[in-house]
Amino acid sequence: MKTQLSTFLTFQENNAEAAMNFYISLFADAKVIDIHRYGKEGPGKEGSVMIASFELNGKAFRCSDSFVKHNWSFTPAISIWVDCKDENELTTLFTRLSENGSVYMPLNNYGFSRQFGWVGDRFGVTWQLNLA
Structure with a gap:
């Protein structure tokens, strides 16, 4: 088996599942692969995402609801x-x-692309969108 790479998104507001479902609604080739939740015993909030796996256009992502409040969040x-x-x-x-x-960066031609835009979504994850 070869080494696998995937993007991991750590959410701190118990909104990992909402973010994951939003992202898979954006892409035609997207799906939830697996989701594990915290139970009564914790340490996270019962029912929140311990770890979930999903795909967007064939690319692997993982996410979780962190039960530890970190001094950081997503960065652009x-x-x-x-x-x-x-x-x-x-x-x-x-x-x-x-x-x-x-x-x-609003949608525009910045010289390196015919059309490009850069946004931060409502969950704090940033996306660079390029017209290939």
Whole structure:
């Protein structure tokens, strides 16, 4: 078996499942693979996500609800890059991901791409959206 790599998202507001479900609603080829929840015995809030696995367009992701409050959150320094197949997909993702989030770079031609936008979603995860 070869070494596997996946993106791991740590949520601190017990919203890992909501974020995961939002992300899989954005992509046609997306699914939840597995989800394990904390039980009564903890240490996390009962029913919250201990660890979940999901795929977006064939790429592996994992997430959890951290029961430890860390002094950090998501940072724009690390983001998910998406090469969009057309302007419609780019615009739709930009609009949906930026709802109740932040726009770091509005959709535009920045020279390195015909059309590019960078957003932080309502969960704090950042996305760089590129028209390939």
